[in-house]
Amino acid sequence: GEDVEQSLFLSVREGDSSVINCTYTDSSSTYLYWYKQEPGAGLQLLTYIFSNMDMKQDQRLTVLLNKKDKHLSLRIADTQTGDSAIYFCAERDYGGSQGNLIFGKGTKLSVKP
Amino acid sequence: GAVVSQHPSWVICKSGTSVKIECRSLDFQATTMFWYRQFPKQSLMLMATSNEGSKATYEQGVEKDKFLINHASLTLSTLTVTSAHPEDSSFYICSATLGGPYEQYFGPGTRLTVT
Numbered sequence: 001g002e003d004v005e006q007s008l009f010l011s012v013r014e015g016d017s018s019v020i021n022c023t024y025t026d027s028s029s030t031y032l033y034w035y036k037q038e039p040g041a042g043l044q045l046l047t048y049i050f051s052n053m054d055m056k057q058d059q060r061l062t063v064l065l066n067k068k069d070k071h072l073s074l075r076i077a078d079t080q081t082g083d084s085a086i087y088f089c090a091e092r093d094y095g096g097s098q099g100n101l102i103f104g105k106g107t108k109l110s111v112k113p
Numbered sequence: 114g115a116v117v118s119q120h121p122s123w124v125i126c127k128s129g130t131s132v133k134i135e136c137r138s139l140d141f142q143a144t145t146m147f148w149y150r151q152f153p154k155q156s157l158m159l160m161a162t163s164n165e166g167s168k169a170t171y172e173q174g175v176e177k178d179k180f181l182i183n184h185a186s187l188t189l190s191t192l193t194v195t196s197a198h199p200e201d202s203s204f205y206i207c208s209a210t211l212g213g214p215y216e217q218y219f220g221p222g223t224r225l226t227v228t
Contacts, residue, residue, distance in 0.1 A: 035219075042119075042206055042221040043157075088156065100147055101208075101217060105156040 006089050006104035013112050018076040020107045022089030025070065032065065033101065034074045035088040043088065046074070076109075084111045115141045117209050119220035126197055126227055134192045134223045136207030142187035143209035147217065148180075151204040163190045197227040 003025045012018045024032065030051050035043040049056045049063045049072070056063045062075040076083055086106040116139040126132050136146055145164050149157040161182050163169045169182035179201075181193040190209075194201055204224050208217040 040222075040224070043208075043219040045216060045219075048216070100159045100162060101157075103156040 004089055004091055004102050004104035006087075006107045008105065009108050009110070011110045011112065012079050014079060014081055016079055018074075018079045018083070018109055018111075020074045020076075020087050020089075020109065022072040022074075022104055023070055024072065024089070024091045024102075026091055026102070027067075027070065031092045032063075032072050033090040033092075034061075034063065034072075035090060035103075037086045037088065037106070039085075046087075079109075079111050081111045081113060084109055115209070115211065115216075115218040117143075117207065117218045117220040119205075119207055119223050121223060122221060123224040124226070126225070128198055128227055129196055131193055131195045132197055132225060134194075134205055134207075134225075136190045136192070136209070136220050138188045138209040138218070141209075141211055141218075143190075143211065144187065145210045146184060146190040147208045147210075148182060148190075148192050149206045149208065151206060151222075153204075157206060160192075194225065197225070199227045201225065202227045 005023045031048055033048040034046045036046050037043050047058050047061050049065050060077045064073045086108050088106045089104040090101040118137045120135045148160045150160050151157045159172050160175045161169045161171045163182050163184040165184045165187050171177045184190040204222050206222040208219045210217050
C-alpha cells in the first residue's frame with residue numbers, strides 16, 4: 001500500500017533554515033501536504049502542493065517536489081522557537097476511502113535559541 | 114478559514130464504559146468527515162470515513178461495533194467508543210472536507226484516557 005516516510009528528528013538553531021524531507025510511494029498522488037502539530041493540539045495545515053508543480057513558496061515556507069524521485073521537502077527560513085513542533089507530510093489517497101490522507105510518522109523539529 | 118471543533122477536548126473514563134466524541138464543522142457543511150487515531154509519538158491512522166446520512170466506511174482492523182460513528186448532519190459526526198479499555202486510550206482527531214479535492218480541516222483532537 002501507500003507509504004510516506006520522514007526522518008523523525010531535526011534540531012536547528014534559531015535563525016537557521018530547517019529542511020524537513022519526505023518520501024512517498026504513490027505515484028498517483030495529486031496533492032501533497034505539510035501539517036504542523038504543536039504539543040497536545042490538532043493539526044494545522046501549513047501548505048500543500050499540486051503534483052504538477054515543482055516548487056511553492058509561501059512567506060518563510062518553501063516546498064520542493066521532485067516527482068520523479070517521489071521526494072517532498074519543506075524548508076522553513078529563519079526558523080524561530082515558535083516553529084518547534086512535529087511536522088507531518090501527507091499525500092492524498094484517491095485509491096482509498098474518498099481521498100483520505102496518508103501521513104508520515106512526523107518529524108519533530110527542535111529549535112534551539 | 115474553515116473551523117472544526119471537537120468535544121470534549123479530553124476525557125477520562127473507567128474501563129467498560131462508553132464515551133462519545135463530537136466533531137462539528139462550525140462554518141461550513143462537510144460532506145465527509147474522517148476519524149483518525151494517534152498514538153503517542155506516532156502518526157495519524159485513519160479509522161473511518163463518515164458521510165452524512167450513510168454508514169461509515171471503516172479501515173481494515175478497526176472494529177465497527179466498538180467504534181460507532183454517526184454522521185447525523187452535514188455539520189456533526191460523533192464517534193462513540195463502546196466498552197472502552199485502557200488500550201483504547203489515545204488521541205482521536207477528526208477532520209472535515211468541503212467536498213473538493215483540496216483540504217481537510219482538522220479538529221483540535223480529543224485525548225481519551227481509560228483507567
